[in-house]
Amino acid sequence: KNEVEQSPQNLTAQEGEFITINCSYSVGISALHWLQQHPGGGIVSLFMLSSGKKKHGRLIATINIQEKHSSLHITASHPRDSAVYICAIRTGTASKLTFGTGTRLQVTL
């Protein structure tokens, strides 16, 4: 069993829909990252969370440390949000990252 599980693996939405991507993990962490990767592109860190909730534009990320669960929400989705969203947990003194396998999101007009 992977230490980081994401759901769903694939998601198709229409423009304007509210989207939720979930991430569960099984070990203690120092932080959790939500990352975005466009097709053939690099990886960008959207959020780093160690508690609570963060918001940036139409993106909201939450984490429940006790439940070992995090969610990424996209409000009013747009085709440019189409990408792979990856959850990664940071553990240990060397801050090593363990990654989920990603959620592929496609937003259509």
Place this chain on the structure above:
Amino acid sequence: NAGVTQTPKFRILKIGQSMTLQCTQDMNHNYMYWYRQDPGMGLKLIYYSVGAGITDKGEVPNGYNVSRSTTEDFPLRLELAAPSQTSVYFCASITGANTGELFFGEGSRLTVL
């Protein structure tokens, strides 16, 4: 521009050849990492470094070597390339433990034929 710079972006190797992927960051980050990304799999840690002169193995180190002679540079060496090393490689860096923000290079797509 500040950030993590990886070269080359693309490379095709023949089986048995060797090469070095370069990674440089200008943010004075202590922690640097090399990951590989294979289709349908999460990124896997190859090697990491917590400071100049200090390196350690990750999950999948076989067939690779690294060095960290300066804070800025963290090259990844592939010796005797094999088809199993066909992948996309990402270098990443963090300021320090626990709370530092994470930065990735643009990736290097390597094909071994």
